[in-house]
Amino acid sequence: MKKLTWLLLLLVVSLGAQTRHGVVFEAEHGNPIAFASVRCGDQLVFTDIDGSFLLQDSRGPIRVSVTGYKDKTVYASQSGSTQIRVYLRALDVGKSQNKANLLIARAISSRKSNDPQQALSSYKFDSYNKLLVTANPDSISGSIDSVFYFKYRDKKIFRKLDSSDYHFKKYISRQHLFLSEKVSRFEFDGEVLKENIKGARMGGFQQPVYELMALKLQSFSVYGEQFEMARVTYNGPLASDAFHDYEYRLQDSLRISGRKVYAIAFFPKKKRGISGLLYLDEKTSGVAQATIRFRGVIDITANYRFDYLFAQNVWFPQITEIIVAKGRYDRPISILGTTLDFEPESNTANQFAGRSLTKKRQKFASDFIYARSATWFSAPEVDVPVEIRHPWVRAEIEDQAVKRDEAYWKSVPKHDSDPRDEQSYRSLDSISGSFGLQWKLRLARRFLYGYIPLGSIDLRFTDIIAYNEYEGLRLGLGGITNEKFSKMVRIDGYGAYGFRDTRIKYSLGTALRLGxxxxxxxxxxxxxxxxxxxxxxxxxxxxxxxxxxxxxxxxxxxxxxxxxxxxxxxxxxxxxxxxxxxxxxxxxxxxxxxxxxxxxxxxxxxxxxxxxxxxxxxxxxxxxxxxxxxxxxxxxxxxxxxxxxxxxxxxxxxxxxxxxxxxxxxxxxxxxxxxxxxxxxxxxxxxxxxxxxxxxxxxxxxxxxxxxxxxxxxxxxxxxxxxxxxxxxxxxxxxxxxxxxxxxxxxxxxxxxxxxxxxxxxxxxxxxxxxxxxxxxxxxxxxxxxxxxxxxxxxxxxxxxxxxxxxxxxxxxxxxxxxxxxxxxxxxx
Known part of the structure; x- marks a missing residue:
């Protein structure tokens, strides 16, 4: 009996401490309400663009509020279902929009005093960036499924067992699909912000793919006229003409770093575009925190967190993060080159009073893959002398940056560490060596310009065979020496023969490197x-x-x-x-x-x-x-x-x-x-x-x-x-x-x-x-x-x-x- 009592007590505690998911809807039309504030005890979260929220502990009453709607409280006794559904009735939204518009207008007019790139004459800071492609193992069922096909209309025939999700879950539980890190020093001289990369490593590559190291996935500032997210540019939510593109709504007020801030949601006036939350300082109208999201062919979320510098009276970047995941789309979509290739998802959705009648295809393990790039900033030095070399180069990577040993990386302060990180490097390096990825990358780089690397010579395969009406079939051989031959001298040339004009053509040249x-x-x-x-x-x-x-x-x-x-x-x-x-x-x-x-x-x-x-x-x-x-x-x-x-x-x-x-x-x-x-x-x-x-x-x-x-x-x-x-x-x-x-x-x-x-x-x-x-x-x-x-x-x-x-x-x-x-x-x- 005592064992049963303890067992029941443990069950009650575990149920009471579990995370709870919910969705907030309009009571009249059943549409989800984005960026509504959800409070449970000391917890405050905001619904996302689909009206969804996640509470770490839902014991006690849950109060949901958003300006323009009547507040509603859901008690624990009413939230025993697997998903909490909250329906809010609309009120007059005029006051909310008017106040939000006033706050946004103040933020726009005071950009020069709040944007660090305009308010500060110069600064330096260190950064640590982590870019990974991974999935959450807990979101994958990992079951072994039976695959059937219909030989006749009503007769289902067993074909095979599909264990791909099972093996994928085992793989992703041990390591990421892709992982890279870099340590940088940023410098700003009042006009140019430049990144100097001090250390860089990428799983599977002795020499990193520099194009990925320099990939700009989100704007550094949220104050600009344009805002860039995943290589697509939008009108900024604090641009001078932002009211032409966005509607604003005051959501709530809270305290960040001891200062009162207002949470203001913005939505595109047109059907497609970015939306999000801006947390504006009550006194300075500076951005203390921001979440900006695009939901469409892919789901992109950009987050910003800032530290308040009292001496300069400005919010300075602390963390930037962007997460790219699968969205709702009926065709495959590739982003970041071919780093992420999502399978299509077709649905025939019918929404009524917030109750989804959506029919979707089966979700596969690959649907849960996402890319995440997060940068942590530290040691800011403000209003100090800064002299930038080669300002027209946005990023410069030092020669020794790609040669850092394990001792260097152990000395780097890590953020958001994951037990899978080190295993990822070991496994990806092993895979890279087995498949010769480093050589294949070099081959791909040269192949795009018509060359095949063969030792110290890059063979130009466009010289091998060609055809035109005058020469007929043209056969030849040509190439150029590469850095294995010499970093200071190069020799290039070719020879060719046309079978119709019966003539030999050739070229020979040499060059000396000056700088x-x-x-x-x-x-x-x-x-x-x-x-x-x-x-x-x-x-x-x-x-x-x-x-x-x-x-x-x-x-x-x-x-x-x-x-x-x-x-x-x-x-x-x-x-x-x-x-x-x-x-x-x-x-x-x-x-x-x-x-x-x-x-x-x-x-x-x-x-x-x-x-x-x-x-x-x-x-x-x-x-x-x-x-x-x-x-x-x-x-x-x-x-x-x-x-x-x-x-x-x-x-x-x-x-x-x-x-x-x-x-x-x-x-x-x-x-x-x-x-x-x-x-x-x-x-x-x-x-x-x-x-x-x-x-x-x-x-x-x-x-x-x-x-x-x-x-x-x-x-x-x-x-x-x-x-x-x-x-x-x-x-x-x-x-x-x-x-x-x-x-x-x-x-x-x-x-x-x-x-x-x-x-x-x-x-x-x-x-x-x-x-x-x-x-x-x-x-x-x-x-x-x-x-x-x-x-x-x-x-x-x-x-x-x-x-x-x-x-x-x-x-x-x-x-x-x-x-x-x-x-x-x-x-x-």
Whole structure:
């Protein structure tokens, strides 16, 4: 009997101490109420965007209140169900909104005195960041399920046992899926906030993936005009025009660090957007704490906590945190590259009086995976002298940062430690070694630019095989030395043979490194090869490989060139890449062409040119790493400028002319996978410019055959309906716009995306009498084409159908159509 009494007492205590979950609804419509305050004893929590709350101890009365609704108290005797449901009746919300608006207006007007980046002249602080991808083992059932299929409508047939959730729970109970840490020193000089990384390690990698180390998942400040969360930008909740986008509601008042603060909820006026809670200091209107959330294709929560600095009368960052988890979406969604790939969740929801009739697919273990990045700040030094080196580089990682030993990491003050951490490093390192992940990462980096690392040489696989109408099949071999060969000297070159023109082409060059930080090189090279006529090439363009570029298959008109080149390349100018070069070339057009100059006819000619090319990415962010400078955040628009000046009389050069080229690129990605792109190109040439150096607007349509016979490989940014050698210009501009959708899953292997493309171009040709030997037109009446694309239909293959219209359309309607096959390889990078 005594044992039974103790057993019952233990059961009562355990039941009384358990956590309780509840949801708060509107009584009239049954909609959940976000950010309502829930008090139970000394506990105060707020409901999330779905009206849900979690209490650690629900004994005693639970009081739920939110301005604009009548308070309600739920007693313990009424909360014995598995889920507490609370229904509140609406009152007049005018007073709540008016007071909240007044408090927010004060916070907006006092941003300069509350935002540390505006209120403080300078500061320094240390930080510790922990980024992980994991799951809570307690949320996973871990059962072994039976898998059935229906052979007939009413007969269920057993197929197999599915133990994947069971094994996943065992795995995630021991370790995380991904884990990295870094220790940094931040410095702010009144204008620039820079991160200097002192220590960095990443499970499974001897050398961290620097792009992940520099990943900016949330805005540092909550006061900005724009707020960034998971690479998507929103109007800030304290922006100067915030009342245009958000509604505000006073929720409650409480004390943080001994100071009275008001909890104010904000909601987007439009259907989609961010919402959250701002805790505003009663006296200063500064933000003492904040929770900002987006719920949609993915569920993102950003949290901020601040310490009050009495001497400066400002709230200073203490902790920032962002959690990215699966949201409600009926298609797969990938974020952070391919770090998280969530399975789809389809439902047919019907809400009535707060009672969900939602039908969902079975939840799998992978549904509970989430990414979490948390940063703890310490040792702030305020209003001290700060001098920042290389301010245009947002983050700089020291060479020794990736070489820190275990003693260093044991000395680092850890936060939010988890018993799974150390096991994660051991296991991930073991997995990485078994699968050669470090080598695969290096291979992937080089592969994107067309190289395969082989010891001290990176083999350029684009030189191995190619095809065009002039050379036919082209076979070759080329490459460049890497840092294993030398960190100060590089040698690059290639050799190739065309089976149709039976000619050997080759190039050989070498360069000497001038500076590590600026990645400056000085070099010389000699090339004997062919090139498409009237094509514009920005010499600063990284040779990033297109796994498949079909346009060269269709090119028929080339010129041969033999050139000596001396150059200097550098990244010394902030956020730019530049190349300055001198070149002497012998040009021989490989088609019937004569250029006339002052009565003199030239079938071939020599050119001495000086050229400067500049790639400027003012909105991108960069990190300086032991491997060099990398672009960690691709900002748009991007600009490319190039100026070329040919001078006659130098080394017997024949012609004098100048060329000025411009390119502007813009891209915008959306969380659902949609993308908007724009490309503006322009060029201006003056002087005695031969056709080989003019502009052709990148055509990609053969001249012969009907529409089906002209089905050829498509290009990336070419005019698909423009005939080869149809138009030439000495000055022109073109604009291309493309909108692509997210991928639609038709089956496991068929997941196409759809796109709409439109292109236009204008131009003219000065001194057309100088060009003899073939017919051509000009773009003075404009050129227009639009099309529909179905990309990634199967294994990267897709189709596009395009139509030309306007003054330059062709007489036969069928000739205005073009159908192209495209190919895209998604590397997830």
């Amino acid at each position: 590590k930080f600026s990645n400056s090189w000085i070099g010389v090279s000699y090339t004997d090869d062919i090139r498409e006529i009237a094509s514009t090439q920005f010499i600063t363009d990284p040779k990033k490989i297109r796994i498949y570029d079909g346009r060269p298959f269709n090119i028929t008109t080339f010129y041969s060139y033999k050139s000596w080149r001396g150059y200097v390349e550098s990244r010394l100018i902030p956020k730019t890449e530049s190349i300055w070069q001198l070149e002497y070339s012998h040009i021989d057009p490989l088609f019937d062409y004569t250029f006339t100059k002052d009565g003199q006819e030239l079938q071939e000619y020599d050119l001495a040119t000086a050229e400067v090319s500049l790639q400027w990415n003012p909105f991108s962010e960069y990190m300086q790493t032991p491997m060099g400078r990398i672009e960690t955040d691709r900002g748009f628009p991007k600009f490319a400028f190039q100026y070329t000046q040919a001078v006659a009389g130098i080394f017997d050069s024949d012609l004098s002319f100048g060329k000025l080229d411009l390119r502007v690129e813009y891209e915008k990605d959306f969380l659902g996978g949609q993308k908007t792109t724009a490309l503006l190109l322009g060029g201006y040439a003056y002087g005695d410019v031969p056709v080989t150096q003019l502009y052709n607007s990148t055509p990609n349509n053969p001249r012969s055959g009907n529409v089906l016979e002209r089905i050829r490989p498509g290009s990336t940014n070419g005019f698909e309906t423009m005939l080869f050698n149809e138009f030439f210009s000495s000055r022109y501009f073109s604009l291309q716009l493309r909108q692509t959708s997210q991928r639609f899953e038709i089956s496991r292997s068929v997941k196409p995306s759809f796109g709409i493309v439109t292109r236009m171009a204008y131009g003219d040709l000065r001194h057309p009498e100088q060009h003899l030997g073939f017919d051509y037109k000009t773009l003075d009446k404009g050129y227009f084409e639009s099309g529909i694309e179905i990309n990634m239909i199967y294994s990267g293959l897709g189709l596009g159908c395009y139509y030309r219209y306007g003054a330059n359309s062709l007489p036969q309607p069928s000739d205005n159509f073009s159908i192209k096959v495209n190919f895209k390889l998604d590397l997830g990078m």
